[in-house]
Amino acid sequence: xxxxxxxxxxxxxxxxxxxxxxxxxxxxxxxxxxxxxxxxxxxxxxxxxxxxxxxxxxxxxxxxxxxxxxxxxxxxxxxxxxxxxxxxxxxxxxxxxxxxxxxxxxxxxxxxxxxxxxxxxxxxxxxxxxxxxxxxxxxxxxxxxxxxxxxxxxxxxxxxxxxxxxxxxxxxxxxxxxxxxxxxxxxxxxxxxxxxxxxxxxxxxxxxxxxxxxxxxxxxxxxxxxxxxxxxxxxxxxxxxxxxxxxxxxxxxxxxxxxxxxxxxxxxxxxxxxxxxxxxxxxxxxxxxxxxxxxxxxxxxxxxxxxxxxxxxxxxxxxxxxxxxxxxxxxxxxxxxxxxxxxxxxxxxxxxxxxxxxxxxxxxxxxxxxxxxxxxxxxxxxxxxxxxxxxxxxxxxxxxxxxxxxxxxxxxxxxxxxxxxxxxxxxxxxxxxxxxxxxxxxxxxxxxxxxxxxxxxxxxxxxxxxxxxxxxxxxxxxxxxxxxxxxxxxxxxxxxxxxxxxxxxxxxxxxxxxxxxxxxxxxxxxxxxxxxxxxxxxxxxxxxxxxxxxxxxxxxxxxxxxxxxxxxxxxxxxxxxxxxxxxxxxxxxxxxxxxxxxxxxxxxxxxxxxxxxxxxxxxxxxxxxxxxxxxxxxxxxxxxxxxxxxxxxxxxxxxxxxxxxxxxxxxxxxxxxxxxxxxxxxxxxxxxxxxxxxxxxxxxxxxxxxxxxxxxxx
Numbered sequence: 001x002x003x004x005x006x007x008x009x010x011x012x013x014x015x016x017x018x019x020x021x022x023x024x025x026x027x028x029x030x031x032x033x034x035x036x037x038x039x040x041x042x043x044x045x046x047x048x049x050x051x052x053x054x055x056x057x058x059x060x061x062x063x064x065x066x067x068x069x070x071x072x073x074x075x076x077x078x079x080x081x082x083x084x085x086x087x088x089x090x091x092x093x094x095x096x097x098x099x100x101x102x103x104x105x106x107x108x109x110x111x112x113x114x115x116x117x118x119x120x121x122x123x124x125x126x127x128x129x130x131x132x133x134x135x136x137x138x139x140x141x142x143x144x145x146x147x148x149x150x151x152x153x154x155x156x157x158x159x160x161x162x163x164x165x166x167x168x169x170x171x172x173x174x175x176x177x178x179x180x181x182x183x184x185x186x187x188x189x190x191x192x193x194x195x196x197x198x199x200x201x202x203x204x205x206x207x208x209x210x211x212x213x214x215x216x217x218x219x220x221x222x223x224x225x226x227x228x229x230x231x232x233x234x235x236x237x238x239x240x241x242x243x244x245x246x247x248x249x250x251x252x253x254x255x256x257x258x259x260x261x262x263x264x265x266x267x268x269x270x271x272x273x274x275x276x277x278x279x280x281x282x283x284x285x286x287x288x289x290x291x292x293x294x295x296x297x298x299x300x301x302x303x304x305x306x307x308x309x310x311x312x313x314x315x316x317x318x319x320x321x322x323x324x325x326x327x328x329x330x331x332x333x334x335x336x337x338x339x340x341x342x343x344x345x346x347x348x349x350x351x352x353x354x355x356x357x358x359x360x361x362x363x364x365x366x367x368x369x370x371x372x373x374x375x376x377x378x379x380x381x382x383x384x385x386x387x388x389x390x391x392x393x394x395x396x397x398x399x400x401x402x403x404x405x406x407x408x409x410x411x412x413x414x415x416x417x418x419x420x421x422x423x424x425x426x427x428x429x430x431x432x433x434x435x436x437x438x439x440x441x442x443x444x445x446x447x448x449x450x451x452x453x454x455x456x457x458x459x460x461x462x463x464x465x466x467x468x469x470x471x472x473x474x475x476x477x478x479x480x481x482x483x484x485x486x487x488x489x490x491x492x493x494x495x496x497x498x499x500x501x502x503x504x505x506x507x508x509x510x511x512x513x514x515x516x517x518x519x520x521x522x523x524x525x526x527x528x529x530x531x532x533x534x535x536x537x538x539x540x541x542x543x544x545x546x547x548x549x550x551x552x553x554x555x556x557x558x559x560x561x562x563x564x565x566x567x568x569x570x571x572x573x574x575x576x577x578x579x580x581x582x583x584x585x586x587x588x589x590x591x592x593x594x595x596x597x598x599x600x601x602x603x604x605x606x607x608x609x610x611x612x613x614x615x616x617x618x619x620x621x622x623x624x625x626x627x628x629x630x631x632x633x634x635x636x637x638x639x640x641x642x643x644x645x646x647x648x649x650x651x652x653x654x655x656x657x658x659x660x661x662x663x664x665x666x667x668x669x670x671x672x673x674x675x676x677x678x679x680x681x682x683x684x685x686x687x688x689x690x691x692x693x694x695x696x697x698x699x700x701x702x703x704x705x706x707x708x709x710x711x712x713x714x
Contacts, residue, residue: 128151209284278308411445504534573634603642607658
């Protein structure tokens with residue numbers, strides 16, 4: 001630690017004499033003078049040794065001021081270093097040649113000079129400890145911080161020179177480090193304590209509420225000095241700085257999180273002369289989501305908290321502010337919570353709100369604010385920017401989901417709440433015009449659904465956003481998948497439900513076809529799916545009704561050769577009553593054409609079963625034939641009444657066959673053969689030759705006439 005001296009520095013008589021002697025060559029005098037300086041250095045070092053032992057070995061109270069030692073040591077260091085620098089190689093060589101003893105003395109002088117510099121460093125260390133003690137007594141923590149910085153330089157021994165190496169080997173070195181560590185800890189505790197006095201965070205819990213108070217001193221200079229010292233705190237041996245986790249957790253959990261997710265009351269008091277105080281109050285009860293605060297209020301409240309804390313936001317390095325340190329601990333949770341629990345819920349619910357919304361702009365402005373106060377890094381923390389950039393997509397997605405939710409709510413409504421549509425469309429016109437929908441009943445919910453989809457079409461046209469058209473496809477696909485699940489039991493057990501669902505699907509398919517020019521995606525597939533789904537569930541119900549009829553006819557027993565009895569008639573009437581009930585729930589619901597075709601299919605199976613049972617009889621007496629004819633007569637009389645237009649019975653495939661069976665049962669052998677007319681008569685339309693032969697054998701006894709008649713049935 002050589003000192004560069006100017007010519008104005010005053011040196012002792014010994015130095016001046018030595019300089020003259022080295023030039024004049026009087027070695028004895030030079031040796032004498034150097035010996036005197038060595039003696040002074042040894043005396044000085046002995047004093048220092050005693051002082052060091054008292055302070056760092058025995059820890060004895062020592063009232064001796066170090067100022068005198070410092071001044072004397074500084075003078076000796078200057079003189080010895082100047083001497084060593086001035087007595088150059090040439091002078092040293094001359095002295096060595098003149099007197100080897102003087103050379104040894106010079107080497108000893110160099111060693112003593114090194115020891116002197118080490119002693120002087122220890123003196124300065126001790127002086128700094130004394131200064132730290134004095135500063136602590138006056139709570140001058142920044143002064144303490146400055147002294148600790150100087151101590152760090154003296155203790156670190158980073159240069160690795162001779163003084164550093166000797167200093168590190170001194171017995172007092174470890175004690176000095178321990179003392180430094182202790183003072184560093186004391187300073188850290190004092191700074192933290194003072195910080196907590198200037199910046200108070202308090203929490204006052206109640207049974208169902210909580211009150212949080214943030215109070216920051218208005219003594220800006222003191223606050224910022226303490227904050228800077230606390231966050232910059234240099235600690236050579238501890239390495240750790242002030243840990244802000246506790247403060248950050250408090251701000252996040254007690255302040256920011258409640259502000260985002262629930263209604264709060266904020267009161268900011270800046271009128272007090274000594275501090276700014278912010279009080280946050282909120283309920284601890286579970287809040288209804290409808291009470292969620294507006295995003296504008298949330299952003300304002302976050303700004304208010306940061307405004308209250310603004311005095312602590314000082315620069316602690318070239319790259320860090322206090323808020324950036326806080327941000328490192330809370331920004332990810334804060335930003336994600338803000339987006340997920342506040343901003344996502346602030347996305348407009350409809351087009352008019354969307355067109356007026358300033359949400360994206362406000363979010364960008366808020367992000368700029370957070371970056372300006374250094375809570376976030378504008379280049380790397382892009383959570384809010386990403387939200388703003390995706391705002392339109394979020395709106396479309398949420399709007400579409402909202403539309404789908406509305407559609408599902410409509411689908412949950414009772415299918416039997418129905419209304420008549422297309423009253424003016426006569427069946428004849430519908431059959432010739434594919435663009436007309438037949439008169440029938442549909443669920444009112446279907447009309448609501450169509451109204452919703454028409455609104456979507458208008459919005460798509462007005463906004464020129466074709467993505468909304470995809471929602472229509474989603475709604476219709478949801479209809480064919482969700483309605484059967486929602487109304488599953490009713491569709492299975494109530495015939496009218498399946499008929500209405502069939503009509504609803506057909507009407508929706510008709511609506512899609514009518515609007516096909518509006519570019520509804522995959523509309524042909526939608527139409528096909530709707531047709532197939534509606535028909536599927538109607539057919540399931542038709543099959544179920546047919547099964548009911550067939551189950552009744554299982555007990556239809558006409559095997560008695562003498563009489564049919566009353567049981568078959570009862571079963572027949574039961575079947576007809578079941579069909580009449582079905583007529584009551586279907587006739588005014590289904591389109592006429594669909595109703596007629598459906599009943600024709602059911603009645604065809606019913607008639608075929610009756611015909612099959614009669615054709616299966618091996619022997620039919622005249623009495624039984626009459627009774628069977630009467631049974632068929634009941635069917636022929638009742639069935640036409642199941643239609644609006646009785647002539648519709650001609651579309652029952654087995655109807656004429658049943659009528660002809662009644663005729664056969666009452667006909668003579670000749671009349672039967674005449675109606676067969678050698679395969680050209682009216683019976684041949686519905687009967688096979690074997691069936692007619694079987695009936696002849698069952699109805700007539702085996703005679704020559706019967707044999708002759710059978711030969712004509714070919």
